Amino acid sequence: MEEDFKVIDNYLMVKMPEEIDHHKSSYISENADRFILRENVSNVVFDFEDTRFMDSSGIGILMGRYKKISCFGGKVFAINADHRIRRLLMLSGLHKIVEIME
Amino acid sequence: MNNEMKMEFDARSENESFARVAVAAFVSELDPTLEEISDIKTAVSEAVTNAIIHGYDGITDGKVTLYCRLEKDVIHIEVEDTGRGIPDVEQAMEPLFTTKPELNRSGMGFPFMEAFMDDLEVISGPGEGTRVLMKKKIGCTPWIGDGE
Incomplete structure (x- = not known):
């Protein structure tokens, strides 16, 4: 699962899973935050290529990360x-x- | 065609996918489009997630009841918990309103249920648990009301 998170320059790339719901969302949010802090990245890219299902938990993930990085111009x-x-x-x-x- | 099913499961987050997949399988005899299945799965996922994290506040031995009924080309879905209940239903249904921002909740649960189903009713009160009743007509036209 670690390989779903990659840092390229100033960007954190997150490969989203096939299904994004509340059960999966805390793992994604916590890991993304850990990378943002540790690697000091300012932008986050969520890749939905493999995602076939999402509910409002996915919206919460993006919203939460936006709140974290937007104040630093990310x-x-x-x-x-x-x-x-x-x-x-x-x-x-x-x-x-x-x-x-795209 | 009339058909119904009812099931009860623990308020555990791993049951969210089980619940939505069960409903998707149940409705399949009405021959829904992929779009309609996706809409229903999202709505069920929202209602069940609400029961688990808000109704029972993460206490996993609470029970969530899921009831579905097919009536001609309409699916009726009820998600019920006996948890803490909602003090102000109208406020809870407002887009972006959430009592749990720290859990990365978006406040879009009820708005998505409203957007993806034809009809949504929420019956709740403090200490009374919550019942979410949803309807969707399968076919190209939206569900209008009784007699349609």
């Missing part, structure tokens, strides 16, 4: 999000603070 990105995940990001208004990329 950005949160979402990549490879399918149309369902995009719809959740839109509905929650997260597309205003998270950059959604």
Whole structure:
């Protein structure tokens, strides 16, 4: 699971699991925070390539990380999000603070 | 077609995926689209997660009851807990409202249930547990109401 977190330059890359729910979310949030602190990265990229299910817990993960890094000028990105995940990001208004990329 | 099922499980987070997959399998005889299955799974996941982390506050020996009924082309879903209950249901249903920001909760649980199902009703009060009742019509048009 450690290999799902990679630091490239100033970016933390997080490979999101197949299913993102409350059960999985604390592991992702805690590890992301550990990397942000330890490696001193300012941006976080969440990669949804493998994700087939997500509920509002996924929104909570992105929102929480945004709160942590935005005050230092960092950005949160979402990549490879399918149309369902995009719809959740839109509905929650997260597309205003998270950059959604192909 | 009429069909119903009921199950009860411990308020443990690993049962969230079990619950949504069970409902997805149950509704499959109505031949839903992938989109509809995805909507239902998200809504069930939200309701069950609420019961576990808010209703029982992480106390895992609480029981969550999941009841589903197929009535013609409508699925009725009820998620019930006997936990602490919600003092102000209207406030709890507001987008982004959460009592647990420290757990990275987004406050989007009820809004997602509302967005993905055709009908949502929440019956709760302090110390009275919570019942979440949802309906969704399977087929292309949204569920309108009785007699439709």
